[in-house]
Amino acid sequence: MSSSFSSRSKAIADQPASAGAVAGLDVAAQAVVSAHDVLKALPEAVYMTDQAGRIIFFNEAAAALWGQRPEIGKTEFCGSWKIFWPSGQPIALAECPMAIALREGRPNRDHDIVVERPDGSRVSALTFPTPLFDIHGHMIGAVNMLVDVSHRSIAFEEAQRFAAIVESSDDAIVAKDLNGTIVSWNRGAEKLFGYTAPEIIGKPIETLIPLDRHDEEPNILARIRAGEQIDHYETLRRRKDGSLVEISLSVSPIRNRQGIVVGASKIARDITERRRAEEQQHMLIREMDHRVKNLFTLANSVVTLSARSATTAAELVSDVSSRLQALAQAHALTIAGASASATRIEQETTLHTLIRTIIAPYDGRVENQLTRANLSGPDVTISGGVVTSFALLLHEFAANAAKYGSLSTLDGRVDINGTHDGQMFVLTWSESGGPPVTRNRDGDGFGTLLGRATVRSQLGGEISREWRPEGLVIRLTVLLARLAGQH
Structure with a gap:
């Protein structure tokens, strides 16, 4: 028991009194002892000082928090080994919350401090120093409670860390209540959907859902109310500008x-992007299948064409060999190269070079000049990024012409003309002198699908076919900027 409590109890016991007064003093003494026992039993750290700041009482919870036992009547203001502000700045004893409460004679509560124990461990605590006054209004000391908030600090730091992760995430992270009202919105959501947090928080989640999919939300909320988690549900949502994603x-x-x-x-x-990649992969798989199936057909076409004009076996061998070599060169234009570090190197060429290379396997040439294909118009540059797509298109045109159209006969011709039309480049492929035309020979085959996908998605244009009596006419319109590799 502290000296203050002992002296007060002794003073009460030394005063003469009647039996009734003695009984009253016994009750008072019991009250003092009861209050002392209560302070000792509190689970939170509590200590008291006299008016000069010397500690006159502390409970076991305070000793445990400090990691040491202060000396009664000598240790001043606080029993800590060291104390700091949360920023890490040391606190002098004369400037600690208890010292200020005694100096200013008023409560100095709700200060966060960090207590360092002699073993170096630290505890975050909330302080509640309060001056004590006698019945005459004279300050006789102060009481302080130190509440260990280390767990709260850890939780706060974890919450802050989690909030930072959410805010910086590239994925859209959104929270809503059970009524479907949006209550939080991160930067990823702003980037994906176009709404800022002030614009969207408080609005229904249906704001992001296309009208034909509003039935999805009640089902999702019902599953969430049941405690169910929904993983990787693929759907469509509407951005602020009305576009779908x-x-x-x-x-x-x-x-x-x-x-x-x-x-x-x-x-x-x-x-x-993943869907586009999947579609591209699927298309490439179909292309491989298509090419394998047509490999012998194309080789047979080359042999057949060569045989019609060859007069000797040696001449036939020479023609077939040169045309197969030209076909291999055309195929090489559709494959991007690689550096020593295995990185892709984009190939760049010109339209005329590409057309000559693609047409060569199906046509006789004299000193690199086409004899059955008339090529006219500007010789525009085709950037590495679109060489493959353009080569595949022209390859399909030529292959179909060799199998079914004007290049399947000795007298057939192809006129290929390029023109500028504002920001667009127009390539017209006109066949003549071939067999009777059967409309829509290509149907929905690979060539047609490739043309649609490539021309629209990568080249930003359109492709059309017209089956005229004299032969097929293909009109290919693409953005000049896309040919130059600009997007």
């Missing part, structure tokens, strides 16, 4: 401390 959606329940579901968090990832 393909997303992969993961939805998880948000629970309160009692474990009750109170909302949902959504992570939306743009899968547009």
Whole structure:
């Protein structure tokens, strides 16, 4: 028991009194002892000082928090080994919250401090120093409670770290309540959907859902209320500008401390590029299948064409060999090269060079000049990024002409003309002198699908076919900027 408590108890015991007064003093003494026992039993750190700041009482919780036991009547203001502000700045004892409360004679509460123990461990604490006054209003000391908030600090730091991760995520992370109202919105969501947080928070999640998919939300909310998690649900959502975006959606329940579901968090990832890559991969697989199936047909066409004009076996061998070599060169234009470090090197060529290379296997040439193909118009540059796509298109034109059209006969011809039309480049492929024309020979085959996908998505243009009596006419319109590799 502190000296203050002892002296007061002794003073009470030394005073003469009647039996009734003695009984009253016994009650008072019991009250003093009871208050002392209460302070000792509190689970939070509590200590008291006299008016000069010397510690006159502390409980076991305070000793445990400090990691040491201060000396009664000598240790001043605080029993800590060292104390710091949360910023890490040391606090002098004369400037600690308890010292200021005694100096200014008023409570100095709710200060965060960091207590360092003699073993070097640290505890975050919240302080509540309060001066004590006698019945005459004279300050006789102060009491302080130190509340260990280390767990709160750790939780706060974790929350801050988690918030930073959410905010910096490239994925759209959105939270909504069980009514479907948006309550949080990160930068990833702003980038994906176009709305800023002030614009969208408080609005229904249906703002992002196309009209024909509004039935999805009630089903999602029902599953979330049941505590279910939804993973990788692929769907469409609407941006602020009205455009649609393909997303992969993961939805998880948000629970309160009692474990009750109170909302949902959504992570939306743009899968547009992935879908495009999948479509491109599928198209390339079909291309491989298409080429394998046509390999012998193309070789047979080359042999047949060569045989019609060859007069000797040696001449036939020579013609077939040169044409197969030209076909290999044309194929090489559709394959991007690689450096020593295995990085892709884009190839660049001109339109006329590309056309000559593609047509050569199906046509006799004299000193690199086409004899059955008339090439006219500007010789524009084709950048490495679109060489493959353009070569594949021209290859399909030539292959079909060799199999079905004007290049399948000795008298057939192809006129290829390029013109500028504003920002567009127009290539017209006109066949004549071939067999009777059967409309829509290509149908929905690989060549047609390749043309649509390549011309529209990569070259920013259109392709059309006209089956005239004299032969097929293909009109290919592409953006000049795309040919130059600009997007």
